[in-house]
Amino acid sequence: MAWTWLIFFFSSLVVSATASHCSIQGLPLVRNISEIPQDNYGRQGLSHITVAGSVLHGMKEVEVWLQTFSPGSHTPIHRHSCEEVFVVLKGSGNLYLASSSHLKYPGTPQEYSIFANSTFHIPVNDAHQVWNTNEHEDLQMLVIISRPPVKVTPTSTSTHTITAANGVRLGIIRKPTSPNLPVFREAPAYRNADSCNVTHKIHITMTLDANYIRGTMPVVLSILQHSTCPENMEFHFLWSRYELDVFSSIKSTFPYLSFNVYLFDSNRVRGKISKSIRQALDQPLNYARIYLADIIPADVKRVIYLDSDLVLVDDIEKLWEVDLEDKVLAAPEYCNANFTKYFTGMFWADKKLAKTFNGRKPCYFNTGVMVVDVEKWREGGYRDKGVNHRWNQHGLGGDNIEGKCRSLHPEPISLIHWSGKGKPWLRLDSRKPCTVDHLWAPYDLYLSSIHSLEE
Numbered sequence: 001m002a003w004t005w006l007i008f009f010f011s012s013l014v015v016s017a018t019a020s021h022c023s024i025q026g027l028p029l030v031r032n033i034s035e036i037p038q039d040n041y042g043r044q045g046l047s048h049i050t051v052a053g054s055v056l057h058g059m060k061e062v063e064v065w066l067q068t069f070s071p072g073s074h075t076p077i078h079r080h081s082c083e084e085v086f087v088v089l090k091g092s093g094n095l096y097l098a099s100s101s102h103l104k105y106p107g108t109p110q111e112y113s114i115f116a117n118s119t120f121h122i123p124v125n126d127a128h129q130v131w132n133t134n135e136h137e138d139l140q141m142l143v144i145i146s147r148p149p150v151k152v153t154p155t156s157t158s159t160h161t162i163t164a165a166n167g168v169r170l171g172i173i174r175k176p177t178s179p180n181l182p183v184f185r186e187a188p189a190y191r192n193a194d195s196c197n198v199t200h201k202i203h204i205t206m207t208l209d210a211n212y213i214r215g216t217m218p219v220v221l222s223i224l225q226h227s228t229c230p231e232n233m234e235f236h237f238l239w240s241r242y243e244l245d246v247f248s249s250i251k252s253t254f255p256y257l258s259f260n261v262y263l264f265d266s267n268r269v270r271g272k273i274s275k276s277i278r279q280a281l282d283q284p285l286n287y288a289r290i291y292l293a294d295i296i297p298a299d300v301k302r303v304i305y306l307d308s309d310l311v312l313v314d315d316i317e318k319l320w321e322v323d324l325e326d327k328v329l330a331a332p333e334y335c336n337a338n339f340t341k342y343f344t345g346m347f348w349a350d351k352k353l354a355k356t357f358n359g360r361k362p363c364y365f366n367t368g369v370m371v372v373d374v375e376k377w378r379e380g381g382y383r384d385k386g387v388n389h390r391w392n393q394h395g396l397g398g399d400n401i402e403g404k405c406r407s408l409h410p411e412p413i414s415l416i417h418w419s420g421k422g423k424p425w426l427r428l429d430s431r432k433p434c435t436v437d438h439l440w441a442p443y444d445l446y447l448s449s450i451h452s453l454e455e
């Protein structure tokens with residue numbers, strides 16, 4: 001979603017052209033900070049003092065703020081086209097910084113601890129957020145900003161307009177089509193069981209975007225809940241655009257989760273996607289899984305790729321341990337499908353394409369659940385192996401056109417997959433759930449569609 005939010009600082013004061021150059025706009029040279037007015041601009045937990053500002057005081061080169069955040073409060077995720085230096089005077093917390101310049105994986109927000117007497121600077125235009133994570137103490141910082149007045153672009157989803165008493169009007173202009181990000185409950189911390197006797201990491205890859213985040217959360221929760229070694233899980237999320245609020249949502253729902261986010265360049269698949277029978281399948285991010293071997297770090301040798309419309313009901317370690325023999329990937333394979341319905345009339349009308357299946361017994365594998373030897377994949381030579389169908393009780397979303405209700409197959413189950421058009425959260429929200437959707441519901445951490453970020 002290209003949500004564009006802009007905060008503008010408007011001035012109702014006219015900056016006097018004749019201001020003395022000894023003091024700014026006739027202000028005393030020395031002032032008592034305790035006597036400078038403070039405001040919270042409608043943000044709970046914030047106390048903001050403009051020590052020296054462009055709008056209030058006519059500063060042209062720098063602007064200085066003193067900000068205090070009460071426990072648990074935070075800035076919105078935002079960026080601006082000026083340099084910014086923070087000096088932490090009191091308290092402690094976290095800085096999230098998504099650098100577009102110098103990190104190994106551009107776009108991945110990094111977490112930094114900040115503490116009293118620490119200082120940090122934000123490179124121009126890097127998205128960032130500061131949280132007071134200390135439950136007992138205020139976080140107080142001096143903020144120095146170059147080139148005022150600053151134009152702030154939040155990546156968050158809140159909207160408000162405030163007219164502050166000091167004459168600074170703070171307005172946010174929002175594209176009317178921006179959907180709100182859902183709010184999720186915080187998941188419990190899952191710890192390794194005493195019986196966990198493996199030390200290796202289990203790498204799980206999924207795609208991540210605001211549209212499907214409702215489905216992403218239950219996948220993560222169900223993996224952690226049924227795993228003997230939840231602390232060994234490492235998630236690698238692929239996203240096609242930079243959505244720091246989505247990142248923030250994962251972070252606040254699973255505060256203990258070990259994960260990274262990687263940017264997938266949609267240009268890699270542009271022009272290569274043929275029209276399918278379901279529009280949702282045409283999204284570039286759907287094809288990111290083909291490139292995951294190049295995207296995730298080179299020291300990861302094996303990954304499990306999972307769709308966002310499923311839940312695990314068994315220990316994922318068992319799937320991880322699948323014997324790939326000398327193959328590159330293992331996926332559930334199906335050989336009894338009626339392919340007529342899988343392709344559009346246009347496909348069958350094309351003689352060359354239509355004869356693809358002549359004289360063959362066609363099978364397909366579901367790419368929504370794959371165990372991939374990424375090292376072999378990088379080397380080339382792609383051969384696949386079937387995994388037991390218990391790892392993909394699929395098709396519960398119904399067919400690709402109507403999304404009708406389907407029921408479970410009478411076989412053992414380790415993973416339930418709502419592949420197809422119907423998604424359990426949509427059917428539950430519209431109060432027309434299928435019976436199988438009640439199996440998904442316990443993993444839904446969804447609270448409401450009111451956005452989680454600052455109001």
Ligand SMILES: *[C@@H]1O[C@H](CO)[C@@H](O)[C@H](O)[C@H]1NC(C)=O
Pocket residue numbers: 032033034035
């Ligand atoms: C600064 O202002 C505060 C609050 O009004 C006051 O208590 C304090 O005495 C002042 N300090 C000085 C040095 O004037």
Ligand SMILES: *[C@@H]1O[C@H](CO)[C@@H](O)[C@H](O)[C@H]1NC(C)=O
Pocket residue numbers: 116117
């Ligand atoms: C901050 O640093 C100064 C100078 O080194 C020191 O005097 C002061 O005690 C420090 N404060 C904290 C909270 O560490």
Ligand SMILES: *[C@@H]1O[C@H](CO)[C@@H](O)[C@H](O)[C@H]1NC(C)=O
Pocket residue numbers: 195197
């Ligand atoms: C780990 O535990 C499982 C059962 O929890 C057991 O079957 C397996 O043999 C154990 N492996 C090692 C190396 O101890």
Ligand SMILES: *[C@@H]1O[C@H](CO)[C@@H](O)[C@H](O)[C@H]1NC(C)=O
Pocket residue numbers: 338339340341
């Ligand atoms: C496959 O599906 C098509 C269209 O629904 C139907 O006409 C055809 O008979 C089916 N073929 C088999 C082998 O079931």
